[in-house]
Amino acid sequence: MSIASVKPYQTLLIEECGEPLVPIPLNLFAVESPHPYEKLGADYGGKSPYFLRQGVLEALINAQRNLQKDYPRWHILIFDAYRPVSVQQFMVDYTFATVLQERRLTENNLSPQQRQEIWQEVYKIWAVANDNPATPPPHSTGAAVDITLVDATGKPIDMGGDIDELSDRSHPLYYANSTMAQEQDYHTHRELLHQVMRAAGFRRHLGEWWHFSLGDQMWAWLYNQEQPLQPVIARYGGV
Structure with a gap:
């Protein structure tokens, strides 16, 4: 396997807060x-992908409440949440x-x-699958979640691409400057997802419309790009 370079967010220090992983109440969300x-x-070795850190779960519930203020019967669909390092390696x-x-x-x-x-x-x-406490894969911290939206009938909202798509x-x-009506809709849907998550404290991965995090290194790095004079520290490490 090739050795991937360290990503910018992985240079940030982590001050682990010790907050527990807790089960996601799946009745509140849509799931695959x-x-x-x-x-x-x-x-998963007996572990469940449907776990998050307590504070991250509370924020995700708030995000869904934000969504349902304007779309009462829509739900966040949880594609993936906690991911052991072994599963990270499997997917790589x-x-x-x-x-x-x-x-x-x-x-x-080759x-x-x-x-x-x-x-x-x-x-x-x-992300590289490794057990280095200084550079945990985001999902292995319990602070990252891959999501999309479903409408009142449970039908997934078309985001113009699939989760985990290599393109x-x-x-x-990607569709921000498109003049095609359908592609404008894709962008609108992505921005709706972004807005409800951001209002709850999450930050979106720069290269993935579906990936959001709160409290991990990526979140801290993204936040600090926006607020360089008020930097935050990552509080969730690998679990």
């Missing part, structure tokens, strides 16, 4: 069932293998350059 990574074969390897399959390549025949390019692509959306469409602002 069975869990999408378990369907692929990921083994799965994504690498999927790219090979789509391009009709075999790992044994040139060093091909291998490096594919790993770079994989790591655009996947430019995953960028939150």
